[in-house]
Amino acid sequence: MSWLKSKKFLAFLGVTLLCLLLAACAAGGDRDELYIYNWGEYLADGTRGTFDSLEGFQEYYKDLTGRDVKIYYTTYPSNEDMYAKISSGTSAYDVIFPSDYMVERMIREGLLGKIRLEEVCEEYGTECYYDYIEDEFRGLYYDPTDEYSVPYTYGRVGIITNANKVDEEDKTGWDMLWNEKYAGQILQFNNSRDGFATAQYLLGYNVNSTDPAEWEACLEKLLEQKPLVQSYVMDEIYNKMESGEAAIGAYYAGDYFTMLEVNEDLEFFYPEKTNLFVDCMCVPADSENPEIAALFINYMLTRDPAVASAEFIYYASPNSIVYTDEEYIEEMGEDVMEVLYPEDFNFKEELDENGFRDLDPETLQMIADLWEELKISGGMPTHIYVEAAALAVLIAAVCLYFLIRRLRRSRYWE
Amino acid sequence: MKNRRTGNLAAAPHVVWSILFIIAPLLFVLYYTLTDPEGGFTLENISRLFTGNYVLIFLNSLCLALIATVICLALAYPLAYLIASMKQRRQKIVILLIMLPLWMNFLITTYSWMTLLEDTGVINTLLAKIGLDPVHMINTPGAVICGMVFCFFPYMVLPIYSVMAGIDPKLVEAAKDLGCSDAQVMTRVIMPLSLSGVISGITMVFVPSVSTFYISQKLGGGSFQLIGDTIESYFTGTAINFHFGAALSLVLMVLILLSMAVMNRFTDEETAMERRPML
Amino acid sequence: MKKVFSKVYLGLIFLFLYAPLIVMVLISFNSGDSTTQIEGFSLKWYREIFRDHGTLQAFRNTLVLSVLAAVLATVIGTLAAVGIHKMRSKRLRSAVMTVTNIPMMNPDIVTGISLMLLFVFAARMLNLETTLSFYTLLIAHITFCLPYVILNVLPKLRQMDKNLPEAAQDLGCTPLQSFFKVELPFIMPSVWTAMIMAFTLSFDDFVISNFTSGSSYETLTIHIYSMIKKSVKPNIYSLSTIVFFAVLVLLIVYNFTDSADDRRERAIERANLRRERRLRKERGELVEE
Numbered sequence: 001m002s003w004l005k006s007k008k009f010l011a012f013l014g015v016t017l018l019c020l021l022l023a024a025c026a027a028g029g030d031r032d033e034l035y036i037y038n039w040g041e042y043l044a045d046g047t048r049g050t051f052d053s054l055e056g057f058q059e060y061y062k063d064l065t066g067r068d069v070k071i072y073y074t075t076y077p078s079n080e081d082m083y084a085k086i087s088s089g090t091s092a093y094d095v096i097f098p099s100d101y102m103v104e105r106m107i108r109e110g111l112l113g114k115i116r117l118e119e120v121c122e123e124y125g126t127e128c129y130y131d132y133i134e135d136e137f138r139g140l141y142y143d144p145t146d147e148y149s150v151p152y153t154y155g156r157v158g159i160i161t162n163a164n165k166v167d168e169e170d171k172t173g174w175d176m177l178w179n180e181k182y183a184g185q186i187l188q189f190n191n192s193r194d195g196f197a198t199a200q201y202l203l204g205y206n207v208n209s210t211d212p213a214e215w216e217a218c219l220e221k222l223l224e225q226k227p228l229v230q231s232y233v234m235d236e237i238y239n240k241m242e243s244g245e246a247a248i249g250a251y252y253a254g255d256y257f258t259m260l261e262v263n264e265d266l267e268f269f270y271p272e273k274t275n276l277f278v279d280c281m282c283v284p285a286d287s288e289n290p291e292i293a294a295l296f297i298n299y300m301l302t303r304d305p306a307v308a309s310a311e312f313i314y315y316a317s318p319n320s321i322v323y324t325d326e327e328y329i330e331e332m333g334e335d336v337m338e339v340l341y342p343e344d345f346n347f348k349e350e351l352d353e354n355g356f357r358d359l360d361p362e363t364l365q366m367i368a369d370l371w372e373e374l375k376i377s378g379g380m381p382t383h384i385y386v387e388a389a390a391l392a393v394l395i396a397a398v399c400l401y402f403l404i405r406r407l408r409r410s411r412y413w414e
Numbered sequence: 415m416k417n418r419r420t421g422n423l424a425a426a427p428h429v430v431w432s433i434l435f436i437i438a439p440l441l442f443v444l445y446y447t448l449t450d451p452e453g454g455f456t457l458e459n460i461s462r463l464f465t466g467n468y469v470l471i472f473l474n475s476l477c478l479a480l481i482a483t484v485i486c487l488a489l490a491y492p493l494a495y496l497i498a499s500m501k502q503r504r505q506k507i508v509i510l511l512i513m514l515p516l517w518m519n520f521l522i523t524t525y526s527w528m529t530l531l532e533d534t535g536v537i538n539t540l541l542a543k544i545g546l547d548p549v550h551m552i553n554t555p556g557a558v559i560c561g562m563v564f565c566f567f568p569y570m571v572l573p574i575y576s577v578m579a580g581i582d583p584k585l586v587e588a589a590k591d592l593g594c595s596d597a598q599v600m601t602r603v604i605m606p607l608s609l610s611g612v613i614s615g616i617t618m619v620f621v622p623s624v625s626t627f628y629i630s631q632k633l634g635g636g637s638f639q640l641i642g643d644t645i646e647s648y649f650t651g652t653a654i655n656f657h658f659g660a661a662l663s664l665v666l667m668v669l670i671l672l673s674m675a676v677m678n679r680f681t682d683e684e685t686a687m688e689r690r691p692m693l
Numbered sequence: 694m695k696k697v698f699s700k701v702y703l704g705l706i707f708l709f710l711y712a713p714l715i716v717m718v719l720i721s722f723n724s725g726d727s728t729t730q731i732e733g734f735s736l737k738w739y740r741e742i743f744r745d746h747g748t749l750q751a752f753r754n755t756l757v758l759s760v761l762a763a764v765l766a767t768v769i770g771t772l773a774a775v776g777i778h779k780m781r782s783k784r785l786r787s788a789v790m791t792v793t794n795i796p797m798m799n800p801d802i803v804t805g806i807s808l809m810l811l812f813v814f815a816a817r818m819l820n821l822e823t824t825l826s827f828y829t830l831l832i833a834h835i836t837f838c839l840p841y842v843i844l845n846v847l848p849k850l851r852q853m854d855k856n857l858p859e860a861a862q863d864l865g866c867t868p869l870q871s872f873f874k875v876e877l878p879f880i881m882p883s884v885w886t887a888m889i890m891a892f893t894l895s896f897d898d899f900v901i902s903n904f905t906s907g908s909s910y911e912t913l914t915i916h917i918y919s920m921i922k923k924s925v926k927p928n929i930y931s932l933s934t935i936v937f938f939a940v941l942v943l944l945i946v947y948n949f950t951d952s953a954d955d956r957r958e959r960a961i962e963r964a965n966l967r968r969e970r971r972l973r974k975e976r977g978e979l980v981e982e
Contacts, residue, residue: 425776
C-alpha cells in the first residue's frame with residue numbers, strides 16, 4: 001500500500017522530467033524562429049472569425065524559403081512595459097510595435113536596428129510593400145530616414161460622451177472634463193502623459209514642454225479637476241462608458257466604435273487640439289532573426305493581414321492598400337471612415353505640433369512625481385485612518401496580553 | 415552521525431537554491447538601493463524616501479492592508495471553527511470549495527467585482543428592484559478592501575482550520591469535565607491552541623495586501639496610490655528608475671519583516687517558526 | 694438555533710466568495726461583446742475561445758508551468774523538510790528556516806523584482822542575449838512555492854514516531870530505503886496537499902511572472918493583463934468558466950475516490966476491532982458493550 005504510493009510519486013517525477021525534456025526540445029531545435037512582442041489584442045490572429053495573420057505568415061515564409069518558421073507571440077500592456085523588458089537586455093525579440101515617442105527614444109539609445117526592408121525583400125525575391133505606405137507617414141520626426149520603423153496604425157484621441165447624460169451645448173472641448181455639471185461622471189486617463197496632456201491642451205501649453213512651471217500649472221488644473229473625476233481609467237473606460245456608469249471620457253477614436261457596438265447612445269468628437277499617435281513595427285538591435293522579422297513586417301503590409309488587422313483593431317491604417325480596399329470601406333461603414341480618415345487633415349503637421357515626444361529623464365521624473373502628487377492628494381477619507389489606528393491599538397493590546405501571560409506563567413513555573 | 419549527514423544532504427538542494435535565488439537576489443536589491451545609475455555609492459535613494467509623498471503612500475497601504483487583514487481574520491476564525499466541527503467528509507469538501515475561487519484568474523474576478531460594485535452595477539440594480547436606495551461603493555477605499563478580502567480570504571481560513579482540526583477533542587472534553595463553560599473552553603483552550611494558525615493566516619493575508627496594485631487600480635478608481643503601484647511604476651512606468659524602485663522595495667520588505675518579527679515575539683517562537691500544515 | 698446560525702453564516706461567506714464567479718459565468722454566456730451589459734444568451738464565446746490560439750497557448754503554458762513548478766518545488770521542499778527535521782544543530786536549523794520563510798514574508802513584487810535584477814545581472818555577466826525564458830519563470834515559481842511546501846511537510850514529520858525509521862534501519866534498511874518505506878508514506882498526505890497548494894499559488898501568480906517572463910513563454914495572467922489597452926472580451930470569461938467547472942468536477946471525483954479510501958480504512962479498523970474482541974474473548978476477559 002505505502003509502497004504503491006511512493007511508486008506513484010516516482011511515476012509523477014518521471015512524467016515531470018519528461019515534460020521538462022519536451023519543453024527543452026521545443027525551445028531548441030533547428031527550425032527558424034520569430035519572436036514577436038505586441039500589444040494585447042493588436043493583430044488579427046484568427047479570433048472572432050478574423051484572418052489568422054500568424055498562420056498566414058508561416059505559409060508565406062514556407063512559399064518563399066521552403067522552411068518552417070515557429071512564431072513565439074507574446075504581449076505587453078504599455079510602451080513602458082515593453083521598453084523595460086527590451087532595455088534590461090534580458091530578452092531578445094524580433095518584431096516589436098512601439099509608438100512614435102518610444103521609437104524616438106529607442107533609436108537614440110541604440111535599441112532598434114535598421115530593418116532593410118527593400119534589401120531583404122529583393123534578396124528573397126518578393127515584392128516590397130513599403131511603397132503602399134502613404135507619403136504623409138514617411139519621414140516623421142521620430143525616424144526621419146524611415147530606416148528603423150514601418151508605421152502600422154495611427155489615430156487621435158477624442159472625447160466620448162453619453163448622449164443621454166450630456167447636453168449638446170456642453171460639448172465644447174477639453175474644458176468639458178472640468179465641467180462641474182458632470183461631477184462624478186467624468187473619466188480621466190490613468191497615465192501621466194495622457195492625463196497631463198488634457199490639461200496642457202486646455203491651457204494652451206506644449207505637451208513636450210520642459211518648463212517645470214507649466215507642468216506645475218497643469219497639476220493645479222488637474223487637482224482642481226480631481227473632485228469631479230469619477231475614476232482614473234485605462235481599459236476600464238470600456239466598461240464604464242458601455243454601462244452608462246460614466247458620462248464623459250477621453251480615449252482613442254477606434255476604441256469608441258468598439259464601445260458604440262454595445263451602447264448606441266455614445267457620441268464622439270475631436271477637440272481642437274488633441275494627441276496623435278503612430279504605432280510602428282520595428283526590429284530591436286539585438287534581434288537574432290532580423291531578416292525573418294523584415295519579411296514578417298513586409299507580410300503585415302500585404303492585403304489580407306493588413307485589412308484584417310485594421311478591421312480587428314479599429315484604428316486607422318497608413319497603408320493605402322487598406323483604406324482604398326472596397327471590402328474594408330464597406331465593413332467599416334461611412335461614419336467610421338469619416339472619423340478615422342477625416343479629409344483636410346495633415347497628419348505630419350499635427351503630429352509635429354501636438355504629438356508626444358520623448359522627454360529627458362529629469363522631466364520624466366518630474367512628471368512622475370507630479371502625477372503621484374495628484375494621485376495621493378486628498379488621500380483616503382479620514383475614517384479609514386481612524387479605523388486602522390483603532391485596530392492597531394487593539395492588536396497591540398492583544399499582543400501585550402499574551403506577553404504578560406507568558407511572563408506570568410514562566411514566573412509561576414519557576 | 416550517519417543519520418545527521420544524510421539529513422544535511424537532503425536539505426542541500428534547498429540550501430543551494432535558497433542561496434542562489436533568495437539571498438543573492440536580495441543582495442541585488444540592496445546593491446541597487448545603494449548605487450546610482452552610474453554605479454557609484456549613494457544614500458540618496460534612501461533619503462529620497464522621506465521626501466515627497468512616499469511616507470503617506472506607505473501609510474495608506476499599511477492602513478488598507480491592516481483593515482483587510484483584520485476583516486479576514488474576523489470572518490475566517492468563526493468559519494474555521496464551524497468547519498472544524500463538521501463531519502470529516504464535509505470538512506474536506508467545504509475547504510476545497512473555499513479554495514476554488516483562488517483557481518479563477520484574479521484579474522477576471524477583480525473585473526467581476528467592478529461589475530458588482532458599480533453605481534449601475536449588479537448590486538445597485540438589485541437594490542433598486544427591491545425598492546432600496548442605491549449605495550455608492552466603487553472607487554472607495556471600502557471597495558479596495560473588499561477586493562483584498564476576496565482575494566486573500568482563503569489563505570486566512572486554511573491555516574486556522576488546519577490547526578483547529580488538529581486540536582485533540584479530548585482536551586475540550588477534559589476542560590468541560592473540569593467545569594469550563596463553552597465560552598471558557600473557547601478562550602482558554604481553543605484560542606491559545608489556534609494561535610499559530612492565526613499568525614500564519616495573518617502573514618499570508620497581510621503581506622500580499624500591502625503590496626497589491628491591480629486591485630487598487632480597478633476598484634479604487636485609481637484615485638489613491640498604494641505602494642505596490644508606486645514600486646511597479648519605477649520598474650515599468652514613464653520614469654524608470656531601478657535604483658529608487660529597489661529602495662522602495664527594500665523598505666517595504668524591512669517594514670513587513672519587522673512587523674512579523676515583532677508579532678512572532680509575542681507568541682511561542684517554535685510554533686511561529688515552523689507552523690502546522692496549511693491543510 | 695446554533696445550527697441555523699452556522700448555516701446562515703456559511704451561506705453568506707459562500708455568497709461573498711462566489712458572487713464574482715456567478716457574474717463571470719453569466720457574462721461568459723453573453724451574446725454581445727461587452728463584459729458588463731448582457732444582451733442575450735449565446736454560446737459564441739465558447740466557440741470563440743477554442744479559436745483563440747493566443748489565449749489557449751497561454752493557458753497551456755500556465756498549466757505546464759504550474760504543474761512543473763509544483764512538482765519540483767514539492768520534491769526539493771520535501772527533501773529539505775526531511776533534512777531540516779534531521780538537523781541537530783539548532784542554530785543551523787533556525788538559520789535555514791529563516792531563509793526559507795523569506796519568500797513567504799516578502800511581498801510578491803519584491804520577490805519578482807529581486808529575481809529580475811538577478812537575471813539582468815546574469816545576462817550582463819555572461820554576456821547572454823536572452824536570459825529570461827521558460828526556465829527563469831520556472832525558477833521564480835519554484836522559489837516562491839518552496840516555503841509553503843516545507844511549512845506543510847515539516848509539522849507532519851514532527852508528528853511521526855522517531856523510533857520508526859530507526860527500527861527500519863535496525864531491521865536492515867539503508868537510510869534511503871527507510872525513507873521510501875517508512876517516512877515518505879507517512880508524510881505523503883501532507884506532500885500531496887503541499888503540491889496542491891504550490892500549484893494553486895503558481896497558477897494564479899501574476900506579479901512575479903510579469904517580471905521574470907521572457908520572449909518565448911507567456912502565462913495566462915500576463916496575456917490577460919496585456920489586453921489593458923483594448924479591453925478584455927468575454928471569451929476570457931468563458932475560459933475561466935470552463936476551468937471553474939472542470940475543477941468542480943475534479944473535486945467531486947476526488948471526493949468520491951477519497952471516500953472509497955475512507956471506506957477501506959474503516960473496514961480495516963472494524964476488522965482489527967473484531968479480532969481484538971475475539972482475542973480477548975479467547976483469553977476469557979470481560980468484553981464491555
